[in-house]
Amino acid sequence: MGPFQERGAQTALNERSREIFRQIVESYLATGEPVGSRNLSRIIPMHLSPASVRNVMSDLEHAGLIYAPHTSAGRLPTETGLRFFVDAMLETGSLADDERRRIAAEMRAAAADNPLDAALAQATQLLSGLSRGAGVVLTTKTNARLRQIEFVRLGPQRGLVVLVSDDGNVENRLLDLPAGLPSSALVEAANFLNARISGRTLDELRQDVAAQRTAMERELDTLTARLVEAGLATAIGGSSDTRQLIVRGQANLLEDVSVGADLERMRLLFADLETQKDVIDLLSRAEDGEGVRIYIGSENQLFSLSGSSTIAAPFRDAEERIVGVIGVIGPTRLNYSRIIPMVDYTARVVSQLYRRR
Structure with missing residues (x-):
């Protein structure tokens, strides 16, 4: 029946289609470059000819999961494809013990003799350095x-x-x-x-x-x-309208960016970060749910032009009230499997600091 066991159901990709799609996404997340059928036939853990791979890629493209940039023979994931990958196929790793210890130790040291704002600033700096994106935190002073x-x-x-x-x-x-x-x-x-x-x-x-x-x-x-x-x-x-926004590591967004469209997207992202009200409105949405929230590209109005993603999680005080949001903003090819547990753990540490005050 082709790549879908149930036609039109993205969650029902068959084994070879899922593997080819996974390789396209993981290659994009690692390099930002499109990958073609010849290379895919070499790296997938099953024997398929380049022609067979091309047929599967054609079906994946028809389903809206991948696309061909310009006249390239290779394919990249669409935003819909990235969302499907994150929701249905992503295997999030656990945060390394040394990263856990570093986050907890540095934030507790920052909060020891200073207002919590110092710990929040340290948290955004840490997330920025560990993720190579921009670390952000939003708190409500009231x-x-x-x-x-x-x-x-x-x-x-x-x-x-x-x-x-x-x-x-x-x-x-x-x-x-x-x-x-x-x-x-x-x-x-x-x-x-x-x-x-x-x-x-x-x-x-x-x-x-x-x-x-x-x-x-x-x-x-x-x-x-x-x-x-x-x-x-x-x-x-x-x-009443004082929402404190802390952003660290914007310079990371310029790393590994080529000239042309990528540079223009980063310029727009910088402009978005300067327009704090829009960033605040975006992060405020993460206060409405439990756990880590992920916004990819045009899923939110703010980043529809800048081709960026946001991974954010709320943190709470001693009464379990949500008092802020912390996260990472960067290109759509963020390392989701690594950054999701990183943001989740950092939000938990911040919550612990609030509970001890």
Whole structure:
């Protein structure tokens, strides 16, 4: 019945078709070059003539799994073919013990006496170096647990809200102060909020204060109560769209790139990485599922022109809430079998660091 045991079902490739398709994909992942029927007939572990191989390649091309670039006699996998290979045929290896130890040790060292941001930056640097792609991490600052809030006067009606999180990060937000507000009100407002922080996030603290509005109005005068509400609104408003993106290793994307179309794709990828909002939108999708997510080429709008792939996994805090995504961005011929377990393990280490804070 040809290469498919059930016509049109990509998951039902027969043995020789699967082997030829596997060799085409693995050759592409290793070299980026198309492979022809003559070479395939030499390397596949079964006896087939170049003519027989060409017949199978023709069926694979008809199925949309491979294509001929330009006038080349060789074939490359299509994005559909790469997706089929990753979903149905890829055998992911386990991460080498020395790589596990290196990732865990370097990230824990970075987090020992620094905010978690330092460990996240180290994680992206490690992923970049190990994958030869660009390492990326996305976090949501509103997920941070708070340790302390302070109010600082800058002028008669200008001040700062100072937020100190459990992981040691300090953020300052400009705040408009009510007219005639005495300096003592800044201390009273901070004391009121700090008595209720207890490791809450900003949003949880806001909900708690709203639920205790009557108690707040009894405890504080009108101007101080207004300061509490204004301070929380400023802090949350400043964080609501604050998605921190860390990218390391963009230069790796220029390695092993020839002139022409490949170079143009990498130029577009660089432009994509500079347009952080689009990258953030892409990585945010990986927060919706469990485990490693893989986006290949035009499966996502961002990389439809740059011919790139993203491998990403979410990480969690002590309450098992997803608080960010970490991964690798690179050309479609990434070493998926190696990078998938690498990203998965790194996300697990990051989760462990969050749980210990």
